[in-house]
Amino acid sequence: MIEKNLGIIRKIVWSYIHNNPGLEFDDLFAEACLACLEADSSYNPSKGKKTTFIHHVITNRINSLISRESTREMKEMEAEILWARNEPWTPEQQLIAQENWQRFLERLSPESQAVCSLVLDESDIYLPTDKPKQCRGIIMRELRNRGWGWRAIWDSFRELKQAASI
Numbered sequence: 001m002i003e004k005n006l007g008i009i010r011k012i013v014w015s016y017i018h019n020n021p022g023l024e025f026d027d028l029f030a031e032a033c034l035a036c037l038e039a040d041s042s043y044n045p046s047k048g049k050k051t052t053f054i055h056h057v058i059t060n061r062i063n064s065l066i067s068r069e070s071t072r073e074m075k076e077m078e079a080e081i082l083w084a085r086n087e088p089w090t091p092e093q094q095l096i097a098q099e100n101w102q103r104f105l106e107r108l109s110p111e112s113q114a115v116c117s118l119v120l121d122e123s124d125i126y127l128p129t130d131k132p133k134q135c136r137g138i139i140m141r142e143l144r145n146r147g148w149g150w151r152a153i154w155d156s157f158r159e160l161k162q163a164a165s166i
Contacts, residue, residue, distance in 0.1 A: 035060075
């Protein structure tokens with residue numbers, strides 16, 4: 001089953017690697033192969049082509065994997081933030097937090113990384129948590145002033161929302 005579909009498996013995995021910096025090819029490829037093997041018995045020829053079925057199965061599996069990883073990383077970061085409010089950080093904990101933050105940023109496009117930098121560099125301006133829509137408007141105006149197009153702004157917001165979804 002896998003040998004017959006290596007081309008489509010590789011194509012799907014490479015598309016995710018290309019669009020999501022920071023993801024590992026080997027991890028996604030292994031997950032895609034498992035999805036392909038598990039789905040073989042549930043294929044129904046009367047419902048469409050096998051390659052279409054395999055494409056959907058693999059895509060759904062990889063999306064689930066990315067979502068689980070993002071959720072796990074966000075929960076780790078939230079736990080660290082809550083803990084940090086009550087306790088002083090040890091050097092080891094600071095290093096772990098920095099590594100987690102780096103992993104999160106590596107998965108983002110350069111545009112979304114720029115939005116993160118903008119917001120975090122001046123968090124008192126951009127992050128009054130009681131008015132998130134107002135914050136978003138302020139960020140959008142600043143990005144427009146810096147020459148960003150509407151599409152780039154909204155694509156970055158969508159990417160950040162997806163990456164931070166819990």
